[in-house]
Amino acid sequence: MRVLIVGAGIGGLTLGLRLHRAGIECRIYEAVPELKPLGVGINLLPHATRDLAELGLLPALERVAVTTREIAYYNRFGQFIYSDPSGRYGGYDWPQFSIHRGDLQMVLLEAFIERAGPKALITGHRCVGVDQDADGANAHFVSTTTGTPLPSYRADVVIACDGIHSAVRKQLHPGEGAPRYFGLNMWRGVTRMKPYLTGASMVRIGWAETAKLLVYPIRNNIDAEGRQLINWVCSIAQDTPILQQDWNRPGRLEDFLPAMADWSFDWLDVPAMCRAADEILEYPMMDRDPLPSWGGGRVTLLGDAAHPMIPRGANGGAQAILDCTALVKALVAHADPVAALKAYEAERLSATAKVVLRNREAPPDAILEEVYRRTGDKPFTRIEDVISEEELAALNDGYKRVAGFDHERLRAVG
Numbered sequence: 001m002r003v004l005i006v007g008a009g010i011g012g013l014t015l016g017l018r019l020h021r022a023g024i025e026c027r028i029y030e031a032v033p034e035l036k037p038l039g040v041g042i043n044l045l046p047h048a049t050r051d052l053a054e055l056g057l058l059p060a061l062e063r064v065a066v067t068t069r070e071i072a073y074y075n076r077f078g079q080f081i082y083s084d085p086s087g088r089y090g091g092y093d094w095p096q097f098s099i100h101r102g103d104l105q106m107v108l109l110e111a112f113i114e115r116a117g118p119k120a121l122i123t124g125h126r127c128v129g130v131d132q133d134a135d136g137a138n139a140h141f142v143s144t145t146t147g148t149p150l151p152s153y154r155a156d157v158v159i160a161c162d163g164i165h166s167a168v169r170k171q172l173h174p175g176e177g178a179p180r181y182f183g184l185n186m187w188r189g190v191t192r193m194k195p196y197l198t199g200a201s202m203v204r205i206g207w208a209e210t211a212k213l214l215v216y217p218i219r220n221n222i223d224a225e226g227r228q229l230i231n232w233v234c235s236i237a238q239d240t241p242i243l244q245q246d247w248n249r250p251g252r253l254e255d256f257l258p259a260m261a262d263w264s265f266d267w268l269d270v271p272a273m274c275r276a277a278d279e280i281l282e283y284p285m286m287d288r289d290p291l292p293s294w295g296g297g298r299v300t301l302l303g304d305a306a307h308p309m310i311p312r313g314a315n316g317g318a319q320a321i322l323d324c325t326a327l328v329k330a331l332v333a334h335a336d337p338v339a340a341l342k343a344y345e346a347e348r349l350s351a352t353a354k355v356v357l358r359n360r361e362a363p364p365d366a367i368l369e370e371v372y373r374r375t376g377d378k379p380f381t382r383i384e385d386v387i388s389e390e391e392l393a394a395l396n397d398g399y400k401r402v403a404g405f406d407h408e409r410l411r412a413v414g
């Protein structure tokens with residue numbers, strides 16, 4: 001069995017590592033000429049770290065990530081609403097990591113090159129199409145730098161891990177149109193600053209009709225004063241999406257900071273944090289409707305190419321990692337690659353469709369929406385008078401079940 005992977009992002013590299021561990025030959029073809037540690041923060045919840053632990057990656061990740069202690073919720077007046085201990089702090093056997101996406105990608109990349117060898121990753125190859133016959137599948141490429149056609153490559157199966165703008169998805173599902181705007185624009189940044197709260201707290205503040213802010217540290221001890229690299233994401237409900245859906249597009253303070261001008265709490269000074277950012281990026285919240293099928297025969301999709309989701313539940317990276325586990329399990333179990341890809345889709349398509357839809361309706365930050373509505377966006381005297389602990393826990397636990405990281409599920413398969 002030979003597997004051709006398109007894209008060396010989080011999904012493609014994890015898939016390469018899983019295939020290598022299962023003794024299945026693979027090669028990854030990546031569009032960019034050189035992989036650079038791009039992006040800002042990303043979270044790996046315990047279902048993802050369980051799968052990465054199987055690949056022996058926890059020590060390397062622990063060295064570069066922040067091991068998250070809790071996810072805490074506040075209103076826009078800085079008042080505490082609810083807190084949920086994370087990963088091992090919450091009784092899981094695996095940690096939650098808050099990590100720079102670039103650091104995560106570099107950990108995966110180094111491990112892949114070390115284990116599979118440098119020839120297993122080919123950069124500068126932009127995939128422009130796939131085809132297949134009864135015995136194999138072919139991927140066609142152009143040079144990313146010159147646009148000239150490059151030789152095509154053949155394997156038993158082709159797995160497209162080429163992200164939200166997947167060229168392979170476009171070919172397999174023509175006429176799908178542009179991704180769907182969810183009505184929220186996001187501004188993301190990283191700031192070097194002293195730790196706040198526990199030093200490992202992921203906090204969600206406010207609600208997007210005014211502004212919603214997600215903040216978490218992603219690197220510890222970045223200087224002699226013990227500063228951390230703090231990642232933050234501000235989402236604001238707006239009718240018009242930011243025009244370009246590009247992960248690296250620079251954003252401007254004046255477009256979002258006025259909505260949080262008075263968010264100076266005794267535990268976090270939000271305007272100061274945003275003003276001191278190293279960089280600010282902007283991005284519209286987009287996803288796509290779940291597909292009835294991902295691929296067919298010897299070609300399929302994985303990660304954001306298969307199920308792009310709005311980033312409201314910290315689950316995009318995790319679901320890509322879970323796809324890899326299911327796909328390699330299917331390839332090991334079925335001698336016939338077509339049957340294997342069918343089994344993979346059967347296991348993952350409806351599971352990920354539920355996460356895509358849940359992220360639209362009731363991800364964990366639905367807690368903030370509920371408090372916003374019940375208080376009429378005013379400060380409260382006692383949170384117990386607004387919403388009960390049981391209601392808060394129900395909103396939180398419901399998401400964990402859908403996304404596959406409730407305690408029962410992880411114990412059952414772990």
Ligand SMILES: Cc1cc2nc3c(=O)[nH]c(=O)nc-3n(C[C@H](O)[C@H](O)[C@H](O)COP(=O)(O)OP(=O)(O)OC[C@H]3O[C@@H](n4cnc5c(N)ncnc54)[C@H](O)[C@@H]3O)c2cc1C
Binds near residue numbers: 029030042101127163
């Ligand atoms: C530059 C960048 C920055 C990001 N920043 C963040 C962030 O800050 N926070 C966050 O939560 N998520 C971020 N993401 C998205 C996040 O990585 C994914 O949502 C998630 O991890 C799922 O991973 P994936 O492998 O499916 O997709 P991705 O990680 O997006 O990887 C897709 C890969 O495919 C490559 N590719 C694309 N088209 C082709 C083609 N035609 N041929 C060959 N290769 C191709 C891309 O260069 C990329 O390496 C970012 C993605 C990218 C590409």
